[in-house]
Amino acid sequence: MREDHRTQHQRNNLSIVTTLFTRTTAYIAVALLSYALGYLSRSSPPQPTQAPPPPPPSVFQLANFPTQLDNFRITAHCSNSPLPPHLVFPTILDRVFNGSSPYTNFPSPHLSPLIKKKRTKSSGSMDAVFEQLIKRVKPKVVIEVGAFLGSSALHMVNVTRKLGIQTQILCLDDFRGRPGFKDIIMVNGDVLLLQQFMQNVVYFNATDSVLPVPFSTGSGLEKLCEWGITADLLEIDAGHDFISVWGDINWAYRILRPGGVIFGHDYFTSADNRGIRRAVNLFAEMNNLKIQTDGNYWIIDTAFAK
Numbered sequence: 001m002r003e004d005h006r007t008q009h010q011r012n013n014l015s016i017v018t019t020l021f022t023r024t025t026a027y028i029a030v031a032l033l034s035y036a037l038g039y040l041s042r043s044s045p046p047q048p049t050q051a052p053p054p055p056p057p058s059v060f061q062l063a064n065f066p067t068q069l070d071n072f073r074i075t076a077h078c079s080n081s082p083l084p085p086h087l088v089f090p091t092i093l094d095r096v097f098n099g100s101s102p103y104t105n106f107p108s109p110h111l112s113p114l115i116k117k118k119r120t121k122s123s124g125s126m127d128a129v130f131e132q133l134i135k136r137v138k139p140k141v142v143i144e145v146g147a148f149l150g151s152s153a154l155h156m157v158n159v160t161r162k163l164g165i166q167t168q169i170l171c172l173d174d175f176r177g178r179p180g181f182k183d184i185i186m187v188n189g190d191v192l193l194l195q196q197f198m199q200n201v202v203y204f205n206a207t208d209s210v211l212p213v214p215f216s217t218g219s220g221l222e223k224l225c226e227w228g229i230t231a232d233l234l235e236i237d238a239g240h241d242f243i244s245v246w247g248d249i250n251w252a253y254r255i256l257r258p259g260g261v262i263f264g265h266d267y268f269t270s271a272d273n274r275g276i277r278r279a280v281n282l283f284a285e286m287n288n289l290k291i292q293t294d295g296n297y298w299i300i301d302t303a304f305a306k
């Protein structure tokens with residue numbers, strides 16, 4: 001009897017579960033069906049109308065298409081009227097030194113004990129290339145980019161004196177040397193390189209033909225360009241990494257008199273990863289110019305295109 005009662009109870013339970021399951025399944029099926037119908041009957045979003053492809057560039061456009069390298073060209077404005085050579089020094093005195101010579105009353109009494117009477121040593125600064133180029137170009141104006149103690153500038157003074165050529169030499173340098181350079185005395189964090197350079201010029205009695213331009217190469221060359229100062233002979237020997245040389249050589253080229261010569265040191269180094277040679281080669285390639293070499297110097301004579 002008890003057995004019958006238990007069986008009946010189990011059957012009731014099974015029937016409830018079956019009913020629930022069947023209803024749930026039916027609900028889910030209806031819901032899925034509605035979703036599917038809704039999805040299928042949705043209105044599709046408007047497709048953007050496709051623009052017609054641009055016309056192919058003309059031959060003219062292709063010829064003037066900027067390459068990525070064109071982004072690195074120097075395009076700042078330079079004066080359209082180059083100054084005559086005899087106005088170069090007066091212009092620098094006026095614009096850079098407020099109208100008076102930096103050599104006036106130099107060296108001051110407090111400076112004299114701190115600098116040497118003469119200190120000019122620098123590698124490669126007396127190489128034969130200077131005399132050869134000065135003979136070839138007979139420059140009225142030389143600009144040296146990176147002058148240090150003035151060794152090569154004063155060597156050029158000697159050569160021009162020997163050859164009887166009237167030459168004015170501008171020495172553009174920030175006169176900081178390089179970080180860690182300990183040979184020049186420092187006073188309160190200020191290295192006395194400009195003062196030692198000027199003392200060397202005074203020692204060689206060359207204040208009439210050598211003038212420092214104490215600025216970074218970038219800002220200095222930009223100003224020379226703006227003031228209409230050009231050079232017949234231009235030496236690049238400041239920063240030796242690719243970016244520095246690339247900037248210097250491109251700026252310098254803008255202030256080189258047409259047909260002038262631009263040259264620089266350290267073209268051949270044991271491992272040319274710093275970049276002088278790469279920068280010079282790329283510059284010559286882009287401007288269709290020929291590179292000559294003399295010892296460790298590179299030379300570009302703009303009178304001779306490739």
Ligand SMILES: C[S@@+](CC[C@H](N)C(=O)[O-])C[C@H]1O[C@@H](n2cnc3c(N)ncnc32)[C@H](O)[C@@H]1O
Pocket residue numbers: 122123124125145146147148149150151152153172173174175176177178215216217218237238239244
């Ligand atoms: C190798 S020395 C020049 C030597 C000199 N041409 C000679 O032979 O006597 C390099 C000079 O470039 C200068 N220089 C380096 N980077 C410069 C920059 N960005 N602007 C101005 N001068 C810089 C340094 O102060 C240093 O005096």
